Amino acid sequence: MTRYARLAAILGQRIEQGLYPAGERLPSVRTLSQEHGVSISTVQQAYRLLEESHLVEARPKSGYFVRSRRPQAALPAVTAPVQRPVDISQWEQVLELIRNKPRADLIQLGRGMPDIHEPTLKPLLKALGNIGRHGDLRSLLYDSIQGVTELREQIARLLLDSGCRIGAGQLVVTTGCHEALSAGLRAVCRPGDIVAVDSPCFHGTMQTLKGLGMKALEIPTDPLTGVSLEALEMALEQWPIKAILLTPNCNNPLGYIMPDAHKKRLLMLAQRHDAAIIEDDVYGDIAYRYPRPRTIKAFDDDGRVLLCSSFSKTLAPGLRVGWIAPGRYLERVLHMKYIGTGSTATQPQLAIAEFIRHGHYLQHLRRMRARYQQNRDRMTDWIMKYFPAGTRVSQPRGGFMLWIELHEEFDTLRLNRYLEQQGVQIAVGSIFSASGKYRNCLRINYAAKLTAEIERAVQRVGDTVQQLMAADTLARSD
Amino acid sequence: MTRYARLAAILGQRIEQGLYPAGERLPSVRTLSQEHGVSISTVQQAYRLLEESHLVEARPKSGYFVRSRRPQAALPAVTAPVQRPVDISQWEQVLELIRNKPRADLIQLGRGMPDIHEPTLKPLLKALGNIGRHGDLRSLLYDSIQGVTELREQIARLLLDSGCRIGAGQLVVTTGCHEALSAGLRAVCRPGDIVAVDSPCFHGTMQTLKGLGMKALEIPTDPLTGVSLEALEMALEQWPIKAILLTPNCNNPLGYIMPDAHKKRLLMLAQRHDAAIIEDDVYGDIAYRYPRPRTIKAFDDDGRVLLCSSFSKTLAPGLRVGWIAPGRYLERVLHMKYIGTGSTATQPQLAIAEFIRHGHYLQHLRRMRARYQQNRDRMTDWIMKYFPAGTRVSQPRGGFMLWIELHEEFDTLRLNRYLEQQGVQIAVGSIFSASGKYRNCLRINYAAKLTAEIERAVQRVGDTVQQLMAADTLARSD
Numbered sequence: 044m045t046r047y048a049r050l051a052a053i054l055g056q057r058i059e060q061g062l063y064p065a066g067e068r069l070p071s072v073r074t075l076s077q078e079h080g081v082s083i084s085t086v087q088q089a090y091r092l093l094e095e096s097h098l099v100e101a102r103p104k105s106g107y108f109v110r111s112r113r114p115q116a117a118l119p120a121v122t123a124p125v126q127r128p129v130d131i132s133q134w135e136q137v138l139e140l141i142r143n144k145p146r147a148d149l150i151q152l153g154r155g156m157p158d159i160h161e162p163t164l165k166p167l168l169k170a171l172g173n174i175g176r177h178g179d180l181r182s183l184l185y186d187s188i189q190g191v192t193e194l195r196e197q198i199a200r201l202l203l204d205s206g207c208r209i210g211a212g213q214l215v216v217t218t219g220c221h222e223a224l225s226a227g228l229r230a231v232c233r234p235g236d237i238v239a240v241d242s243p244c245f246h247g248t249m250q251t252l253k254g255l256g257m258k259a260l261e262i263p264t265d266p267l268t269g270v271s272l273e274a275l276e277m278a279l280e281q282w283p284i285k286a287i288l289l290t291p292n293c294n295n296p297l298g299y300i301m302p303d304a305h306k307k308r309l310l311m312l313a314q315r316h317d318a319a320i321i322e323d324d325v326y327g328d329i330a331y332r333y334p335r336p337r338t339i340k341a342f343d344d345d346g347r348v349l350l351c352s353s354f355s356k357t358l359a360p361g362l363r364v365g366w367i368a369p370g371r372y373l374e375r376v377l378h379m380k381y382i383g384t385g386s387t388a389t390q391p392q393l394a395i396a397e398f399i400r401h402g403h404y405l406q407h408l409r410r411m412r413a414r415y416q417q418n419r420d421r422m423t424d425w426i427m428k429y430f431p432a433g434t435r436v437s438q439p440r441g442g443f444m445l446w447i448e449l450h451e452e453f454d455t456l457r458l459n460r461y462l463e464q465q466g467v468q469i470a471v472g473s474i475f476s477a478s479g480k481y482r483n484c485l486r487i488n489y490a491a492k493l494t495a496e497i498e499r500a501v502q503r504v505g506d507t508v509q510q511l512m513a514a515d516t517l518a519r520s521d
Numbered sequence: 522m523t524r525y526a527r528l529a530a531i532l533g534q535r536i537e538q539g540l541y542p543a544g545e546r547l548p549s550v551r552t553l554s555q556e557h558g559v560s561i562s563t564v565q566q567a568y569r570l571l572e573e574s575h576l577v578e579a580r581p582k583s584g585y586f587v588r589s590r591r592p593q594a595a596l597p598a599v600t601a602p603v604q605r606p607v608d609i610s611q612w613e614q615v616l617e618l619i620r621n622k623p624r625a626d627l628i629q630l631g632r633g634m635p636d637i638h639e640p641t642l643k644p645l646l647k648a649l650g651n652i653g654r655h656g657d658l659r660s661l662l663y664d665s666i667q668g669v670t671e672l673r674e675q676i677a678r679l680l681l682d683s684g685c686r687i688g689a690g691q692l693v694v695t696t697g698c699h700e701a702l703s704a705g706l707r708a709v710c711r712p713g714d715i716v717a718v719d720s721p722c723f724h725g726t727m728q729t730l731k732g733l734g735m736k737a738l739e740i741p742t743d744p745l746t747g748v749s750l751e752a753l754e755m756a757l758e759q760w761p762i763k764a765i766l767l768t769p770n771c772n773n774p775l776g777y778i779m780p781d782a783h784k785k786r787l788l789m790l791a792q793r794h795d796a797a798i799i800e801d802d803v804y805g806d807i808a809y810r811y812p813r814p815r816t817i818k819a820f821d822d823d824g825r826v827l828l829c830s831s832f833s834k835t836l837a838p839g840l841r842v843g844w845i846a847p848g849r850y851l852e853r854v855l856h857m858k859y860i861g862t863g864s865t866a867t868q869p870q871l872a873i874a875e876f877i878r879h880g881h882y883l884q885h886l887r888r889m890r891a892r893y894q895q896n897r898d899r900m901t902d903w904i905m906k907y908f909p910a911g912t913r914v915s916q917p918r919g920g921f922m923l924w925i926e927l928h929e930e931f932d933t934l935r936l937n938r939y940l941e942q943q944g945v946q947i948a949v950g951s952i953f954s955a956s957g958k959y960r961n962c963l964r965i966n967y968a969a970k971l972t973a974e975i976e977r978a979v980q981r982v983g984d985t986v987q988q989l990m991a992a993d994t995l996a997r998s999d
Contacts, residue, residue, distance in 0.1 A: 138666075138855065141859065156662065160658065180637050181839075183839045184634065184839045185838045188616075189620075229732070233734070247863065254856055255860070359661035360663045360864075361660055361663060361867035378728065378731075381725075384696040385838075386697075386838075386841070387841065388696075
């Protein structure tokens, strides 16, 4: 990490902790320079980063100020306590969500699609289109089963930002993060094994456990700091847990970033109980703060963390390029990758490597971070405006999803059926649980340009919620 | 099937059965027209097809003649009888084969790479390069989990040639045939289950069984007609076999095409013992005869055949586009596909659909069929010239691999170590068995343009074999 990035991280943390409250003037450039023993320009660069992260605003001739926070909706509740390892179902509901391809007559607020229309993505399209020019047909052939070397070298460089020093030889390119998670799970667990997951948990992970015949043990989760370490510890003592699978950075669906201290404690727990950690970092690069948060893998000193990620959320999902840093499980993961898909398509790997090498990736990230953060605020405003009072909304620190919690008796499966007729699709909460939880929740995507059409769609969702609630109240009073 | 294709098939069969011996004049166009009640031009088209398949040659003003056969090497022996279900190992040897990426200093005769340098592939490169032109960004997004509709429609059309009427809705696009086989196996079997396989068997299939914790039961195989149905029947009576996995058309590594009558009997056996059939047809489209051979799936009337294939051998492996027609197991296969990779990259699917729609696929196949058949003859000549007397060689009816059987005490693993130092790589026979068979065999690829450099490489392999054999004889006589 560079000096200015480190300084920005320190200041960002103080702001988040409330040490510098909203609206307050921050220390002058000169003061900070003396206090931290760094140059004036280092402090200026640090402040520029914080401006980009929307934590700080510069006022001409007055200095830097903490940006005032906007009114927030109430947070979703901490989730219910651990129960027991369970088998997963809900495949039909997931299939309903993912079966549709993009189409004009349906506003898909349900899926994990990033925005792909920003001009910063153009060099990638160009690189992808360069196939076979200059007579180089390498992209038509199998490459190394570990993935194209140039790409692994670029990923290794990017990983430094999350505190990981991992050589290209320790990485395996996969067909999206899906394959990384699936190969990782198959490398460390067998059918019947118990896997602890954060709850709510990404439905793709849940379905992978189901498909592999593994059991999920859902660990309650705080909407700001992530999985409860106390509950996890109890679970580890009570059950033979083989792996802990979670998304500590920019969690899907809750959006929190687990504090570093928690990440370290979690790793220690895993070491004490000899469990592997499968860390899904697919949204980690689009945290709203810069430098991006560290991964659990950054603290891993005995190779038990399998870090999984992809370019599906940062660039485009149709590329199907992900990766895994499997630590001590490299050989097993390679085998699982070989039997799953043989290898990953060569051309997208070459194109992405070129895109990163020329600096386009970081430029694109900067733009998307700012965009998604603005969209988060706008979408939160719409939810507060159109949804019934008492609606609880997550406060994501990255990514592009809101988790919305309605009255505990509300049924979003029923809501979804009404919405379908109106050309809107949401993700129902129940697919994020293995034990029938979150039926009163939904997840909404705010990646796309937030047009008036999307606002109307959100309003339609809110209206339908209100109507269904009113009908329920009427029914109860009968 | 068209009339002329049907007539060509009848004539081709008679030639293969020896009814019309080599060098003999075939019935005149007029005679055949009367005999079969078809038009003159239909007979002419049929003869043109047979010419393309190198079964027949036209002599000006004399008519059509059966092409004379070339001297053949002895065939590999029918493989050893059924033993018992076994666990698979040999992963290290497979990894050694697949770990290398294409490089200048290594002649890779071992891998299943098609030739990608023919001009008939150019329209595909163009289609692949068209990404994002005209502002269509569809290729960057997830498409339907079943795969791009246009591609599934084209595949459904192609499948008619192998006798299959399968709607686009019954197909699932996969990331190569690897994912098709893996998802198919996971859909019908569980860890610990027994799967019957043809022996020798593609090493990818073997490793998939290993990775999924399933057991392989190797069924002996005839080098011209495929798996022994008698041995298979005995095995089905003796063991609780869940699935039969085999490559009946242009088998890898033996190159045979199982006769239709065998395919039907095999299906009946599977029905009687309620086993699923996983049919790998990845080389079926490059059979040297036209029309191409039928699949077992063509006779499937109760949806128990899962037909797996890809464009990796017909077009290019780096595209990673395959498919599966899973019959009654569609829903399970969809789930397995979802948890394995989420979906398959969109852009190659769109490009391949366009390539097929414009007729380029069939044109490319025609060219490759002729090329590979010529190469087979040339490579067989080289083997007979450079390898020791007594070497047995397969007689492939399609694909681009020769299976070579050496003296029963010869060890090709040892051979491979010597060859590595000389910059040549072969596929050792032992990776095609789960029970330690085929240590005296090797597989050689003849897809590439057979240059003087490749001839020298084959000569080096032959020389090394001779030297090792001479050394062994000396050691024995000591």
